[in-house]
Amino acid sequence: MAAYDASAFLREAVASVLGQTMADLELVVVDDASTDATAEILDGVEDRRLVRLRNDERLGLARSLNLALDHARGAFVA
Secondary structure: OEEOOOOOOHHHHHHHHHOOOOOOOOEEEEEOOOOOOHHHHHHOOOOOOEEEEEOOOOOOHHHHHHHHHHHOOOOOOO
């Protein structure tokens, strides 16, 4: 998941993914150099299944998602 200034909906989106009945998953979230509370929200998630990455400068959706793919460790990506 890529997020740029997504604080309004990020908490709900992350909770939705991590709340799935399938517990064996990894959620990779790339903070695309957000300027709002996105980083603080991600820092507040205490779940080992969350992998948080941050771009130092805004790279855009496609490059951020490709970064997430590079860091994903699962056999399947959705």
